[in-house]
Amino acid sequence: MTISSFLDKVLLREKGDSWSHFWLCYWCDVLYFILCTGKTLSPQVMFHNAASNIICKVLFGTRYEYNDETIKKVVQWFTEMLKIFNGPWALLYNSVPYVSYLPLPFKKAFKNMELYLNFSNGLVNEHKRTRTAGEPRDFVDCYLDELDKQKEDSSFSEEQLRRITLDLYLAGTDSTSNTLLTGFLYLMNHPQVQDRCQQEINRVLDGRDWASFEDRHNMPYVQAVIHEVQRVANTVPLSAFHCSTKDTELMGYDIPKGTLIIQNMESVLREEGQWKFPHEFSPENFLNEQGEFVKPEAFMPFSAGPRMCLGEGLARMELFLMTVTLLRKFKFIWPEDAGEPDFTMIFGVTLTPKPYMMKVQLRSEQ
Numbered sequence: 001m002t003i004s005s006f007l008d009k010v011l012l013r014e015k016g017d018s019w020s021h022f023w024l025c026y027w028c029d030v031l032y033f034i035l036c037t038g039k040t041l042s043p044q045v046m047f048h049n050a051a052s053n054i055i056c057k058v059l060f061g062t063r064y065e066y067n068d069e070t071i072k073k074v075v076q077w078f079t080e081m082l083k084i085f086n087g088p089w090a091l092l093y094n095s096v097p098y099v100s101y102l103p104l105p106f107k108k109a110f111k112n113m114e115l116y117l118n119f120s121n122g123l124v125n126e127h128k129r130t131r132t133a134g135e136p137r138d139f140v141d142c143y144l145d146e147l148d149k150q151k152e153d154s155s156f157s158e159e160q161l162r163r164i165t166l167d168l169y170l171a172g173t174d175s176t177s178n179t180l181l182t183g184f185l186y187l188m189n190h191p192q193v194q195d196r197c198q199q200e201i202n203r204v205l206d207g208r209d210w211a212s213f214e215d216r217h218n219m220p221y222v223q224a225v226i227h228e229v230q231r232v233a234n235t236v237p238l239s240a241f242h243c244s245t246k247d248t249e250l251m252g253y254d255i256p257k258g259t260l261i262i263q264n265m266e267s268v269l270r271e272e273g274q275w276k277f278p279h280e281f282s283p284e285n286f287l288n289e290q291g292e293f294v295k296p297e298a299f300m301p302f303s304a305g306p307r308m309c310l311g312e313g314l315a316r317m318e319l320f321l322m323t324v325t326l327l328r329k330f331k332f333i334w335p336e337d338a339g340e341p342d343f344t345m346i347f348g349v350t351l352t353p354k355p356y357m358m359k360v361q362l363r364s365e366q
């Protein structure tokens with residue numbers, strides 16, 4: 001059993017679409033509410049909470065109201081950790097071991113990690129009290145079932161379970177929400193692209209309110225837009241740090257065993273010669289002359305190789321279903337008083353667009 005096979009088990013059982021719809025219904029309510037009040041909205045909290053709710057549903061079978069104080073804190077712990085992890089203080093911590101004793105800003109990341117582990121501890125204990133063995137409701141139950149079968153020297157343990165939920169939460173929340181935030185920033189500022197997506201969505205969904213993940217095969221333009229968003233968003237710019245396990249030669253360079261390897265994702269995602277328009281936002285990068293969707297080899301926002309993102313399937317499903325469902329119901333408009341859009345990103349393990357506001361219009365009212 002591997003972590004990805006646990007994820008697949010939960011996703012297949014839930015068939016992906018059903019719990020995304022569950023989440024989206026609620027989110028559309030929030031947007032309707034904002035429409036009624038006639039205000040512009042800050043999408044940051046909604047996107048972060050939405051991605052967080054999906055991961056919570058997969059891991060713990062639960063979701064939280066958007067104004068729930070616990071989940072607000074959990075989202076904040078992770079957002080802070082991801083900005084600290086590859087910032088200057090973390091680099092100092094990794095290079096000069098004795099600074100770890102000093103009360104420097106990296107301590108906050110450890111503090112937040114502890115807070116999350118306590119939170120997940122409560123949920124794991126509750127699962128132990130309420131589960132029926134062999135009838136898993138979510139990832140934690142799958143793991144506990146597997147734990148029952150393990151022998152003494154197994155690497156499975158409750159401590160591992162808590163840490164794995166931390167890894168999955170950390171890796172699966174900010175990555176998706178920041179990609180969506182970048183996507184809607186570009187869509188508002190390229191209204192003709194948004195409009196063409198909406199025409200395709202109308203045509204394919206025909207009278208249906210909800211898209212299914214299978215619909216992507218009939219939506220080459222929407223697929224091209226979502227992939228182009230991922231290309232320009234470059235959401236995990238330095239991927240995860242790796243280390244060479246043996247002396248290696250790569251393209252004439254010697255890389256000794258134990259060398260820290262940092263991948264620069266921009267080097268492929270914007271590489272000249274690989275893309276028709278490497279430095280512009282253009283869905284044409286993913287369309288051939290017949291208007292069909294094509295994925296160039298250099299598209300690797302999830303990295304490559306045996307340690308590439310294990311949440312790719314879930315992330316692609318989320319990006320598609322959320323984008324299509326929202327574009328189906330709403331038009332997203334850059335507010336007149338918002339000035340020029342700023343596409344510069346805030347650096348961290350994930351790149352985050354600068355906070356922005358959006359205006360939302362119900363499409364049936366157009």
Ligand code: HEM
Nearest residue numbers: 171172175176179236239240302303307308309310311315
């Ligand atoms: C748009 C969304 C996402 C992007 C761009 C993304 C990107 C990445 C990248 C670049 C890596 C590093 C791969 C490497 O080490 O070479 C990674 C690792 C990982 N991702 Fe994602 N990810 C996304 C969403 C998710 C989701 C939703 C999950 C949760 C289920 C997830 C779980 C993981 C895990 C667990 C790893 C570590 C894999 C390992 O070390 O073996 N990711 N991701």
